[in-house]
Amino acid sequence: xxxxxxxxxxxxxxxxxxxxxxxxxxxxxxxxxxxxxxxxxxxxxxxxxxxxxxxxxxxxxxxxxxxxxxxxxxxxxxxxxxxxxxxxxxxxxxxxxxxxxxxxxxxxxxxxxxxxxxxxxxxx
Numbered sequence: 001x002x003x004x005x006x007x008x009x010x011x012x013x014x015x016x017x018x019x020x021x022x023x024x025x026x027x028x029x030x031x032x033x034x035x036x037x038x039x040x041x042x043x044x045x046x047x048x049x050x051x052x053x054x055x056x057x058x059x060x061x062x063x064x065x066x067x068x069x070x071x072x073x074x075x076x077x078x079x080x081x082x083x084x085x086x087x088x089x090x091x092x093x094x095x096x097x098x099x100x101x102x103x104x105x106x107x108x109x110x111x112x113x114x115x116x117x118x119x120x121x122x123x124x
Contacts, residue, residue: 004042
C-alpha cells in the first residue's frame with residue numbers, strides 16, 4: 001500500500017492545481033516527492049509543510065526566482081540559515097511596505113464612500 005497523499009489529494013488540500021504542484025517541482029521550489037509502487041507522486045507531511053510555505057511566500061508577492069533561491073538554500077541545510085534569514089527579512093520589508101500602501105489605499109476608499117454617503121443623504 002502506498003503511503004502519503006496523491007497529487008489530487010494535495011491539490012484538494014492546498015487549493016493548488018496539480019499543474020501548479022508539478023510546475024513548482026520543475027521550477028525547483030519543491031523537492032520531487034517519493035514515488036509509489038505505481039510510479040505516482042506520494043506527498044508526505046514535510047512536502048505539505050514546504051508547499052504551505054511556498055504558497056504563503058508566493059501569496060505575499062515573493063518572486064519565483066527568490067522562491068527558487070530560498071529552496072536552494074533549504075537544500076544546503078543549517079549552513080544557509082543566515083542567507084535564508086536575510087532573504088526573508090528583505091521579503092518581510094516588502095510585505096510591510098505593501099501593507100502600509102494598502103492601508104493608505106483603504107483610507108482613501110473609505111473617504112470616498114463617506115463622501116458618497118453624504119451626497120446620498122442630501123438627495124433624500
